Amino acid sequence: MDRILEIRDLCAFYGDHQALFDVSLDLERHHALGLVGESGSGKSTLARAVTGLLRDCTGEIRFEGELQSGRRSAQFCRKVQMVFQNPDASLNPKHRIGTILTDGMVVQGIPRKQAMDACRELIARMELPADTLERYPRSFSGGQKQRIALARALCTEPELLILDEPTSALDVSVQRKMLELINEIRRERDLTVLFISHDLGVIHAVCDDIAVLKGGRLQETGSCSAFFASPQTEYGRELLSAVPRIAYN
Amino acid sequence: MNGKKMKPALKTGLCLMGLIVLLAVLGPLVYGYDPYAQDLTAVLLPPSGVHPFGTDQLGRDILARVLYAGRVDLSLMVLAEIAPFTIGVFLGMAAGWFGGKVDWVITLLIDTFIAFPYYLLVIVVAFVTGAGIRGIFITFMLVGWLLYARVAKGMTASLRSQEWVDAARLQGFSDLRIIVREILPNVLPQAVVVLMTDMTGLLVMIVMLGYLGIGISAPTPDWGTMIAEGQTMMTSAWWISVIPGIAVVLTGIALSFIGDGLADLWREDGF
Numbered sequence: 001m002d003r004i005l006e007i008r009d010l011c012a013f014y015g016d017h018q019a020l021f022d023v024s025l026d027l028e029r030h031h032a033l034g035l036v037g038e039s040g041s042g043k044s045t046l047a048r049a050v051t052g053l054l055r056d057c058t059g060e061i062r063f064e065g066e067l068q069s070g071r072r073s074a075q076f077c078r079k080v081q082m083v084f085q086n087p088d089a090s091l092n093p094k095h096r097i098g099t100i101l102t103d104g105m106v107v108q109g110i111p112r113k114q115a116m117d118a119c120r121e122l123i124a125r126m127e128l129p130a131d132t133l134e135r136y137p138r139s140f141s142g143g144q145k146q147r148i149a150l151a152r153a154l155c156t157e158p159e160l161l162i163l164d165e166p167t168s169a170l171d172v173s174v175q176r177k178m179l180e181l182i183n184e185i186r187r188e189r190d191l192t193v194l195f196i197s198h199d200l201g202v203i204h205a206v207c208d209d210i211a212v213l214k215g216g217r218l219q220e221t222g223s224c225s226a227f228f229a230s231p232q233t234e235y236g237r238e239l240l241s242a243v244p245r246i247a248y249n
Numbered sequence: 250m251n252g253k254k255m256k257p258a259l260k261t262g263l264c265l266m267g268l269i270v271l272l273a274v275l276g277p278l279v280y281g282y283d284p285y286a287q288d289l290t291a292v293l294l295p296p297s298g299v300h301p302f303g304t305d306q307l308g309r310d311i312l313a314r315v316l317y318a319g320r321v322d323l324s325l326m327v328l329a330e331i332a333p334f335t336i337g338v339f340l341g342m343a344a345g346w347f348g349g350k351v352d353w354v355i356t357l358l359i360d361t362f363i364a365f366p367y368y369l370l371v372i373v374v375a376f377v378t379g380a381g382i383r384g385i386f387i388t389f390m391l392v393g394w395l396l397y398a399r400v401a402k403g404m405t406a407s408l409r410s411q412e413w414v415d416a417a418r419l420q421g422f423s424d425l426r427i428i429v430r431e432i433l434p435n436v437l438p439q440a441v442v443v444l445m446t447d448m449t450g451l452l453v454m455i456v457m458l459g460y461l462g463i464g465i466s467a468p469t470p471d472w473g474t475m476i477a478e479g480q481t482m483m484t485s486a487w488w489i490s491v492i493p494g495i496a497v498v499l500t501g502i503a504l505s506f507i508g509d510g511l512a513d514l515w516r517e518d519g520f
Contacts, residue, residue, distance in 0.1 A: 053415050053419070086412055103417075
């Protein structure tokens with residue numbers, strides 16, 4: 001099995017508060033892993049520790065076999081990208097979308113003009129208006145902003161895409177479109193996905209595998225089909241029974 | 250901005266300030282009188298067709314002096330703000346961004362300077378460095394950056410936890426790049442609004458120092474020294490003090506309008 005990400009005994013801290021306790025988790029290449037848990041369970045913390053946004057942690061994080069610590073390399077930044085939860089806070093309000101999307105590529109050494117052309121294609125793929133690149137973030141709806149954030153994450157052609165509650169701030173119809181888009185993009189680009197959500201229905205729609213977090217501790221991991229058929233732990237059963245059946249059928 | 254209609258306050262402020270600047274720049278060129286030329290046969294003349302704003306105790310034309318003083322005071326006001334603005338904004342952003350020891354040192358500096366009564370500090374420093382333009386520059390360099398540093402620090406500290414800053418980090422941008430390219434454009438509008446308000450304060454300070462005799466020194470015309478010179482003759486020759494006084498007030502009003510207008514405009518833009 002080709003593991004793109006291996007996490008061993010990860011503990012994470014915010015000052016005196018410990019947010020993760022000895023979490024060990026593997027992510028298979030080209031799989032989509034759903035990380036589920038209630039708010040405050042450490043899901044986002046895990047993503048922040050993996051991407052190096054949170055440095056106050058112990059344990060091992062290996063990406064493609066290489067141990068990651070401290071500031072991440074440019075190579076890592078190209079290969080691992082993230083979409084955040086809040087569409088209103090994930091785009092710099094003072095930059096045009098064109099700048100937001102191309103800056104990452106320019107830093108990676110791609111000429112601005114070539115980057116712009118690549119972005120135009122991406123914008124079309126995301127079903128965003130043609131003049132998107134010339135506009136500022138404030139003129140877009142939440143769903144559009146989230147698709148722009150997704151486009152930004154895809155710009156550097158990453159291998160691992162981390163989605164931190166990418167749909168929870170969106171209303172239901174927009175949410176479904178976003179999930180469809182994520183699924184399509186994932187297959188087109190053969191991406192590995194770490195999908196963070198508190199919503200089992202959303203996980204069911206996207207993921208192959210699932211990991212359940214509670215209070216900073218990993219409760220159970222396994223394939224989605226096995227989990228949804230019969231969860232291994234009491235907490236897993238509890239979570240599942242709380243979801244109306246119609247949501248994931 | 251973006252084709253949106255400007256607010257009346259901003260429009261009024263910009264027009265008024267434009268007019269004042271235009272008068273200060275072109276006025277002395279167009280208007281025939283020399284601001285330094287004394288004429289002892291024409292002292293303390295009230296406003297008339299020959300001298301529209303009258304003359305002072307040495308027979309110098311008040312209009313010529315007010316116009317020329319505008320040049321002196323306004324250019325000093327702008328030039329003396331450049332260093333404090335730049336230093337304040339960058340120190341503030343550094344404090345807000347890095348936190349920890351950097352923040353501790355910068356905040357200590359700010360608190361130390363703020364603990365002194367502002368005008369007392371100004372007068373003491375101006376007194377030590379000596380009267381004149383150099384003194385004003387040094388004084389304002391010392392006290393002027395505080396305000397910008399505080400604003401920039403607060404803004405930066407609140408912005409650094411925004412997801413777009415995290416996204417920038419994930420794009421592999423360096424700290425310097427994030428501060429200059431991502432944070433600065435968000436801090437600058439606030440800082441410019443503060444700049445407009447602070448320029449009024451600086452103008453008042455320049456005028457006050459001139460009035461106290463430790464600012465711009467005679468015979469260079471300056472609104473402050475002009476007000477001081479006319480003070481003893483307020484009842485008999487009011488125009489000597491009142492005309493430069495009006496110039497100060499109008500400039501202050503114009504800057505306040507611009508500051509308020511910009512703040513409104515940028516607030517509507519989402520800030």
